[in-house]
Amino acid sequence: MPAVYDIPVNRITGEGASLADYRGKVLLVVNVASKCGLTPQYDALEKLHSRFKDSGLVVCGFPANDFGAQEPGSNEEIQTFCRSTFNVDFPMFQKVAVTGPDTHPLYQNLIAAQPKAIGDTRPGFRENLNGFLSSKHNSTTNPEPGILWNFEKFLIDRNGNVVARFSPEVLPDDPAVVAAIESALNS
Secondary structure (H helix, E strand, O other): OOOHHHOEEEEOOOOEEEHHHHOOOEEEEEEEOOOOOOOOHHHHHHHHHHHHHHHOEEEEEEEOOOOOOOOOOOHHHHHHHHHHHHOOOOOEEOOOOOOOOOOOHHHHHHHHHOOOOEOOOHHHHHHHHHHHHHHOOOOOOOOOOOOOOOOOEEEEOOOOOEEEEEOOOOOOOOHHHHHHHHHHHHO
């Protein structure tokens, strides 16, 4: 697998980029969605970014429409929504696939590097999702190690190593997430 820094991505505005632009920083990579029950996490992600950016944290949002079609908008619509609704200032990237045969290489790398997510409530969250999806006549969610749902979080240290993965229902300001970020910032 290529290092996370070597995988091309595009900023939400269309310019080519890579996470190498943030080499030496601690990254929290999150697959986000605008029409999800977890969408209010944008607020906590922005607060984390603001709180720790001077210490070297960069939150990176990757919109994905893989779960319940909860990110149907264009990249421009997503950017406008994030700025106007949650005052998002952290870097946003173009919409990517995080599951299935078209999974973006970045997410293939992240999942391979950290196959299991942290989250004591993940089994219950998965059960609730399966109930929701079966009631909507959709397929069930991916088994581990795939991305479970919107707002799964990957923490990357200053050297580009994926050091933690948090389940979608684990809030960005959860003490476990904050402790992991502080540890990565201090190492």
